[in-house]
Every structure is written in C-alpha cells, then in structure tokens.
Amino acid sequence: MKIEWDEKWSIGEPLIDSQHKELVKLVNALIFSCDQQSADIPAALSFLVNYTLTHFNDEEALQLEHGFPHYEDHKQKHEELKAIVSEHVANYQKFGSTSYLKNVLDETLAAWLINHIETEDKMIGDFISGNSLGNKKNFHGTNVCFKALKE
C-alpha cells in the first residue's frame, strides 16, 4: 500500500516536515522495490534505516532545544521503533524474503510512522508554536510493539 502524504500531518517545523515527507517517500520506494523484486533492496533498506536514525536525532535535538516536556517518553518511542526495525532487518538479512520485508513495511512501519507523526510528533509542533503546554490530549498511543533496530 502506497502512503499518500497528507498535509494534516505537517507539524509546522520545516526540517521535521521535510524529513517526514522524505520518510514516506523512502518507505513507498522500498515497497515498490519489493514488488519489483529489485536488486537494490538492501541498499534502499540501509538508506531508510540511516535516514530514520538521522531524523530521530534531529527531532530529539529540537525537543531539547525547546524544552519539550515529553522528551524522555518520546525518545523511548523512537528507541522502541529502532529495536523492532533492527530485528526485522536482521530477519530479512537472514532469510532474504522480500515478501516478509514488504509485509513489515506495509503492516508495521507505515502504520507506526503515520500514527507517530499524527500523535507524538504533532505534539512537538503544537508545543513549539505555543498551542499547547504539551498535554497528551491527542495521544492515543500505538499498539505496535517494537523490538530492535540496528543495521
């Protein structure tokens, strides 16, 4: 399933919004590569993982810069995703199944990404723009359980 970027996902921070759009693009490209059984999947996967790490670092730095009150909690969510991605990447590297990878991207990553942007990341933008004091009123959490991301 291709993710279509929705402007309502913008959090109002240009760097973060452009990185989120890029992440959506990279996930879509990787799903397409899986469909095509493309030879460049390992490189594309590695690029996506690295880009995600860069994004998390930038987003966490932004939170610290602005004194975002849910920094620790947010960082923990990022760590959980890193952990589960690491596990899936290891499985993919072991078994080389593109259908497995596509399923992970479709069922887990895409859902996590959208849910996380809509809830957790949105709170950062709201806090920085002064629209909220960092209340978790919009938070509805993610049911996805994450375990391990390394390369």
Ligand SMILES: [Fe+2]
């Ligand atoms: Fe985040």
Ligand SMILES: [Fe+2]
């Ligand atoms: Fe984010």
